[in-house]
Amino acid sequence: MLTLFSYPELYGVADNNPYGLKIFAFLKLCHLSFQHKHVFDARQAPRAQLPYLLDGEQVIGDSDAIIAHLIEQYDLAIDRGLTPSQRDTGLLVRKLLDDLYWIMSYSRWKDPRFWPLFRDALLTTHPDLAPAALDAARDYNFKFHGGRWGYPYRRPGAAGRQHWHRNWHGSIFWRKQSDQLFRQRRRCLDLL
Numbered sequence: 001m002l003t004l005f006s007y008p009e010l011y012g013v014a015d016n017n018p019y020g021l022k023i024f025a026f027l028k029l030c031h032l033s034f035q036h037k038h039v040f041d042a043r044q045a046p047r048a049q050l051p052y053l054l055d056g057e058q059v060i061g062d063s064d065a066i067i068a069h070l071i072e073q074y075d076l077a078i079d080r081g082l083t084p085s086q087r088d089t090g091l092l093v094r095k096l097l098d099d100l101y102w103i104m105s106y107s108r109w110k111d112p113r114f115w116p117l118f119r120d121a122l123l124t125t126h127p128d129l130a131p132a133a134l135d136a137a138r139d140y141n142f143k144f145h146g147g148r149w150g151y152p153y154r155r156p157g158a159a160g161r162q163h164w165h166r167n168w169h170g171s172i173f174w175r176k177q178s179d180q181l182f183r184q185r186r187r188c189l190d191l192l
Helices: 018-029 063-074 084-109 113-126 131-141 178-191
Strands: 002-006 035-039 051-053 059-060 151-156 161-168
Touching: 002 018, 018 063, 018 084, 051 063, 059 063, 084 113, 084 178, 113 131
Parallel strands: 002 035
Antiparallel strands: 002 051, 051 059, 151 161
C-alpha cells in the first residue's frame, strides 16, 4: 500500500504545499490506490522535507524522485507517448513552477502583508494546530544558517545523522523587494 505523507489541506485543496499537491494529483491521475496522511512537522521526513512516500518498506522523498519511482515501479504509461521535445518542455515548466514555489513560500511565511492571512487560514482550518508551533515553524523557515539560497548546509541530527537543508535567507534573490519578485514571477505565469 502506498502512503503519501504531506502537509495538511488548506484553501480547499488536498495539500497546502505544491510539491505534496503534485504527488497527490499524480497518484490520482494514475489511478493508484494510496493512503494520504497529513503531517505538519517534517522532522521525521527524509531530508526533513515533505512530501514523502512510503511504498511498502521503501521511503522516497522529493517529489520528482517519487514520480520517477512510481513510473518505474508500477510501469506507468502516463507520459510514454511524449516526444523528446515535449519532455523537455515539461521539464522547463516544472522548473519554472519550482521557482515560483519560493515566491509563494516567501509570501506566506515572511511577507508581512500575507503572513497574517496564511497564519489565520491555517489556525482556522486546523484548530488543533498550536499558534506557538506555527510561530516556531515560521522562525525555522527564516533562520539564517550560514549558507546561500539553494545551497545545502549540514546540520548534525539525532544519533549523528546529517540532514541537508536549503537556505535562502541570505540570497540575493531574497534581497530584492517582494513587489519586484512578484512582478517578475507574474510575468513567468503570464508566459505559461
